[in-house]
Amino acid sequence: MENLIEPKKLTCSHCKNLIESSEAIFCNHCGFPENGTKEQKGKFYGQLAIKKNRNIDAKDKIKSARNTLFILAGIVAIFGLLAYSTHQDILILGINFLLSLIYLTLAFWSEKKPMMALLIGLLLYITTIAITAIFEPTTLIKGVIWKILIVGYLGKGIYSASSIKD
Ligand SMILES: [Zn+2]
Secondary structure (H helix, E strand, O other): OOOOOOOOOEEOOOOOOEEOOOOOOOOOOOOOOOOOOHHHHHHHHHHHHHHHHHHHHHHHHHHHHHHHHHHHHHHHHHHHHHHHHHHOOHHHHHHHHHHHHHHHHHHHHOOOOHHHHHHHHHHHHHHHHHHHHHHOHHHHOOOHHHHHHHHHHHHHHHHHHHHOOO
16 A cells, blocks of 8 residues: 555646655745745745846836937948048048948847847957057047046946846
């Protein structure tokens, strides 16, 4: 006579997965304290809410960083056109249009791979500032607040993308 009583199968009331042992306090899938105390359950939901808020906050920062890339794409295109209209500089126009296209691509790509896309965008931005400064050192100071803002938005986006958890 063995196992007359079927072991009671327990589903997690949070993630609906089967909990392997009915004696287990925590769900082995999501960590919900199915057989835990009221306090443990409260703590679980509290932490869940914090995590969710953090992710919402992170997604907002990624969105701002993505918008920064779109704005950059617009700015470099306009600068290229200005350079062309004032100096008939076709080279600058070409370079700026190419840069604009890359920023645009990165902005769209950041929907799928935010961390990588924003990181490349930031590196590209810093590189163009550095290269421009080599040719014309005074450009480094020009619009320095904008530069700091752009680097800041992109940096925050990268940090948020690296911290996001589901
Ligand atoms: Zn669960």
